[in-house]
Amino acid sequence: MKYKFIIILFFNAIISCGGNSDDDIEKQNDSSVIYTPSNEVISNPERGFMHLWSVKSEGQPITEAVLNDLKSENVTIINRLYYLEAFKNSDLSAAQLNLIKTDFERFRNAGVKCILRFAYTDDIDGEDASLNIIESHLDQLKSLVSENSDVIAFVQAGFIGAWGEWYYSSNGLANTEGRRAVLTKMLEVFPKEIKIQVRAPLYKQNIFNYSEAIGADVGYGTSDLARVGFHNDCFLASADDYGTYQNVSAEKTYISKEAFFVPTGGETCPPTDVPIASCSKSEIEMSLLKWSYLNLDYYGPVLDEWRANNCFNDFQRKLGYRLSLKTGNFKNEVSENSNYQLNLVIKNVGFAPVYNVKKSFLVFKSKDGTTYKRELNLDIRKVLPNVDYNLTESVNLSGIPAGEYQLFLKIEDSSEALKERSEYAIRLANTGTWESSDGMNNLLHTLKIN
Structure with a gap:
């Protein structure tokens, strides 16, 4: 009886610990980012x-x-x-x-x-x-x-x-x-x-x-x-x-x-x-x-x-569009060859939307600088003035090897001749996010692919 009582206490202790339930493990794998808006006058194409x-x-x-x-x-x-x-x-x-x-x-x-x-x-x-x-x-x-x-x-x-x-x-x-x-x-x-x-x-x-x-x-x-x-x-x-x-x-x-x-x-x-x-x-x-x-x-x-x-x-x-990130919710770790759920809230505080078609990508950048781009379904023209836009997309990770990656959002010109030119990429109006050399916006999150 004494041993049975000890075993019951042991299992009760594990349950009461709470950290190993599926819901709690899932929560521990989540991160949220609140982005800081910038008041800087910034250059962006076509506006x-x-x-x-x-x-x-x-x-x-x-x-x-x-x-x-x-x-x-x-x-x-x-x-x-x-x-x-x-x-x-x-x-x-x-x-x-x-x-x-x-x-x-x-x-x-x-x-x-x-x-x-x-x-x-x-x-x-x-x-x-x-x-x-x-x-x-x-x-x-x-x-x-x-x-x-x-x-x-x-x-x-x-x-x-x-x-x-x-x-x-x-x-x-x-x-x-x-x-x-x-x-x-x-x-x-x-x-x-x-x-x-x-x-x-x-x-x-x-x-x-x-x-x-x-x-x-x-x-x-x-x-x-x-x-x-x-x-x-x-x-x-x-x-x-x-x-x-x-x-x-x-x-x-x-x-x-x-x-x-x-x-x-x-x-x-x-x-x-x-x-x-x-x-x-x-x-x-x-x-x-x-x-x-x-x-x-x-x-x-x-x-x-x-x-x-x-x-x-x-x-x-x-004048024109002025897009900024408000919040982001991210998984910290995912399995190789799985899908990654991207959840961002974007705000347009400019007078107008973007009018010309752009291509948007979630970019994964490793510690050695290697990048992997995954095109998004996002139509940036639909981020309208003074309305929160919820960007929720499932991104396929096939072909991206295990490792740690910084995440970036790149909104580039639809022209093949200009797509790698940072002057023609859209810069988001946030502090500490713009990478001028690559024309990408840092999402301030690191993802581990197991």
């Missing part, structure tokens, strides 16, 4: 303040020195406006095409992207080109823009009227029929992954004969409707932004909904019947309309107002 640099026919390409200086300004995109005033009645010359090609090469070398626009005049009373000439020029540009689509962030519709703003036309193109013809040709010429921006919301509605904003079922596709966004070159400059809007409230609501899927951006200009926009009003508008980029060069007094009232840097942080 932020940009410079507008125009060039006349057969002019000089942008110098590499000027492009390299952009890093000190945290600028990753430039609006390149090509004036084709010498070719209103003829084909584009070899010199003109070479100018554009050289610019593309230099954009790529410098790690930046461009927002393209073409126009024939910078004079309200000036002449643009006929539809036949525009279509012919687009045919000439087709191979060039296709080969260099990786460094084109967006395209502003252009071609029609002064500055390519679609308002004036000496050739009768400033109407729905003319605008539709130019836009249709552009959608044909530019690769399907490139989005084209028109000058006013009604232009898109009239061209496609619709009024309800597109939803996710259309917005994440590559149909013509899903490829057309908006640029506003007189943002906050009057009650209707110099005629950008007809029904201001309704059209802003429409853009706000569509801008989950297509980009908005542009520049300010001299205010007329309104005061210079305050920080608070500007933030409300940028948030509502999901602004991705804004001209750093114009209009100076508006930008100075923001600098004087300490919101310029905040806008520099928030």
Whole structure:
């Protein structure tokens, strides 16, 4: 009896210890990370303040020195406006095409992207080109823009009227029929992954004969409707932004909904019947309309107002997307050739989502620097502003040998030519996570594969 009693006490002691139950062992194998958000102004592709640099026919390409200086300004995109005033009645010359090609090469070398626009005049009373000439020029540009689509962030519709703003036309193109013809040709010429921006919301509605904003079922596709966004070159400059809007409230609501899927951006200009926009009003508008980029060069007094009232840097942080990690839940150990459950919460504190398709990977890095990449199903475009995004994926570990690995999240350009370039990878807005040499975000967790 005495021995039986001792054995019972022994087993009771094991049970009361609690540390060896399946649930407790499972809990011991879990780790949680709370990530610290960063307040730093950081550079990320296809967003932020940009410079507008125009060039006349057969002019000089942008110098590499000027492009390299952009890093000190945290600028990753430039609006390149090509004036084709010498070719209103003829084909584009070899010199003109070479100018554009050289610019593309230099954009790529410098790690930046461009927002393209073409126009024939910078004079309200000036002449643009006929539809036949525009279509012919687009045919000439087709191979060039296709080969260099990786460094084109967006395209502003252009071609029609002064500055390519679609308002004036000496050739009768400033109407729905003319605008539709130019836009249709552009959608044909530019690769399907490139989005084209028109000058006013009604232009898109009239061209496609619709009024309800597109939803996710259309917005994440590559149909013509899903490829057309908006640029506003007189943002906050009057009650209707110099005629950008007809029904201001309704059209802003429409853009706000569509801008989950297509980009908005542009520049300010001299205010007329309104005061210079305050920080608070500007933030409300940028948030509502999901602004991705804004001209750093114009209009100076508006930008100075923001600098004087300490919101310029905040806008520099928030224009476009600003993604940050909130929390992560990880297993500490797993078996070789098993599946690994990734659980992250990502927040977008920027004004807009990411618009261009990216590829995302969970990267396993060993102590000797060897890396293994596993592509995720994550569509980073769906990390919407001010909404927590729960990234939960099962990642197959087949082919990764036993050992200890640091975990990283890499969000890279979808282009084969740019995927290894850290300048084109998305940096998350957290402290102590960015690895600039590899363009990866450290998840601050080490996994042991047994």
